[in-house]
Amino acid sequence: MTAKGKPVAATPLAPPLDQRKAFILATIVYEYVATAEPVGSQTLTQKYNLGVSSATIRNEMAELEAGGYLVQPHTSAGRIPSDAGYRTYVDRLMQPESLSSEEAKRIRDEYRAASRELDGVIEQTTRLVGELAHNVAFMIAPSRETQTFRHIQLIWLAERTGLAVLVTSLGVALQTHFEHSESVTADDLTRLSNRLNASFGGRTMRELGDVEVIAVVRAAGFGDDLARAVESAFRSAARSPEPIVASSGTQHLLDQPEFQDLRKLRSILRIIEEQKTLYDLVADSINDAGPTVRIGHELGSDEITECSVVTVPYRFSDQTVGVLAIMGPRRMPYARLMALAGGTAQSLNKLFDESERR
Amino acid sequence: MTAKGKPVAATPLAPPLDQRKAFILATIVYEYVATAEPVGSQTLTQKYNLGVSSATIRNEMAELEAGGYLVQPHTSAGRIPSDAGYRTYVDRLMQPESLSSEEAKRIRDEYRAASRELDGVIEQTTRLVGELAHNVAFMIAPSRETQTFRHIQLIWLAERTGLAVLVTSLGVALQTHFEHSESVTADDLTRLSNRLNASFGGRTMRELGDVEVIAVVRAAGFGDDLARAVESAFRSAARSPEPIVASSGTQHLLDQPEFQDLRKLRSILRIIEEQKTLYDLVADSINDAGPTVRIGHELGSDEITECSVVTVPYRFSDQTVGVLAIMGPRRMPYARLMALAGGTAQSLNKLFDESERR
DNA sequence: TTTAGCAGTCATGAGTCAGGAGTGCCAAGT
DNA sequence: ACTTGGCACTCCTGACTCATGACTGCTAAA
Structure with a gap:
């Protein structure tokens, strides 16, 4: 090994x-x-x-x-x-390939109509790539840690409950409900939101974990209970959840002669549905410079020695935030899939850059 | 037929x-x-x-x-x-079954730790049910139309862009970015949010489509451009997107002798990945009273005559909002799966009821 | 109406066999 | 020193046969 x-x-x-x-x-x-x-x-x-x-x-x-x-x-x-x-x-x-102009256009068009919600973009991308690659596509979504804090808004829902909406540099809104025992008005929460924004604007989400939220809430004249509630809302929004991995195109596996064997197919499908293994498989690739290939045993997992994976990191504002991956049998058109992965990642980068400028 | x-x-x-x-x-x-x-x-x-x-x-x-x-x-x-x-x-x-006490406990425990985000609950439920049923589980998520409007907050992001966060009765926050050409302050948006809340609070999301947002924005002293932007944000949040369907447990299909045939397996997997057919398959069931079974040809689709589906609607605040479904070969333990579906739906109902009271 | 018995059907798996694709190696040719 | 034609050999594949056994339908007796 x-x-x-x-x-x-x-x-x-x-x-x-x-x-x-x-x-x-x-x-x-x-x-x-x-x-x-x-x-x-x-x-x-x-x-x-x-x-x-x-x-x-x-x-x-x-x-x-x-x-x-x-x-x-x-x-x-x-x-x-x-x-x-x-x-x-x-x-x-191998002769490196580049995307055919039709495919390049197809990808551009897809992103032209892209939703601006991150989740939607992720899902749309895996669907598109899975289809064009005739293989399984999956993605590691940007971890929250790599994003920067842009805005928080505490929303008054009821006497003792509120919703914290935290907007990051990627335009993602993270929502956390919180409860407290103090009686506050909607105006109070707005005032508090402004304070928090002023104090923490521009920090990375990573830093947000260490930030003295309680002090700020207290300084704004609110009690300890609300302070603790807001702090925990802050933390739970900032905390990275399990990285989201969307996947698409599993049905293409069935067309591959190497997966006619049900035992092999089953183990692959299990891995895809589990996600954890999938994540481990490509997490390293986040530091690669461009499209990269892992072939068979190189994947380091005995269960999928029949497979190869093409990965490409995608960036946002000069920082690599996630990975796009194509998985299929080792017998895959490497040049083509690397071109496809690379091209898609570029379009994705551009999309993110535009969304930042807005 | x-x-x-x-x-x-x-x-x-x-x-x-x-x-x-x-x-x-x-x-x-x-x-x-x-x-x-x-x-x-x-x-x-x-x-x-x-x-x-x-x-x-x-x-x-x-x-x-x-x-x-x-x-x-x-x-x-x-x-x-x-x-x-x-x-x-x-x-x-058949002898109707009820859930074994271990399983009932398992389900209760699962929801005890449930996240309060709707998406999370949906995903968690399909995973749980897929696992307990040893079959494919999927859900139709609550359509936005069945929820009521609870709160909107326009968040100032930059000079000309904002984020509308709309909270519904199920605690779901829908987010829409909007752009406009007027120069407004964060305070302006807060003021406007309050106006909108006062005007539209309590309406169903369905009604929100017909509501005179523009008039309200104008009455609050803002220009037409912002009014249009806010209105379109409102509409796009209120509009039902394709109903979200999460699914889980496809790997169990491979264990079923009836799906050893790759052709059958492929067509089922395709249907699951497409989601559209899946939705049509069970959309009717939203008006059922409890767990219901569709067997083979009764599903009305030639592609999945080999399958049966157990469906159960789930409620929120006296209104049925979605469907939980278990799909497998016709040769399935009907009594058990109906008990499982019914029990899970009940737990789900309870969870939603609690989240409303908060 | 039930039952034992029997002939008949047909999927299944094992065994056999011919065909063919492909190899390795050798000896002769360049 | 390569290259090449030829040939023996291997071994997968698919077709075919055949015995086995599970099950049925039917008949005639209980």
């Missing part, structure tokens, strides 16, 4: 790939991604003109297998890429 | 069931639900002491089949219940 997240080296003494081997490996990956069938030497010579005979290919393939780049499901079958084979392909061999 | 939602009559001239036939039918349903295997005459005489020989059972079973209550997958197999067989079982034969 390799260390979590470490790309798998082909083998301890992996021979460097000469140009022909590299081309053969790349072609095998390409063909296998397209057909889902182990690739044989004849197929290769027939469909791609390599200029050499199938026997030569066979020799090369045997060496690639010895080097750890290919595996053979059984003796009389063709070869399929190993994790290391895919890794080499992704890192050094 | 029968009319949507109409229980299927056994056959045009369904013979009435004498006591023995009724018992045999009930036993077959019971056995089939437990084993998922077609039930033969010998199994019946061996496992349940019917006091007659298997030959007699065979005769009775042949008559039950002629009456439309049973079907035979193939000539040399046992019998399984037809939709009509299940229907008769549910309506007249």
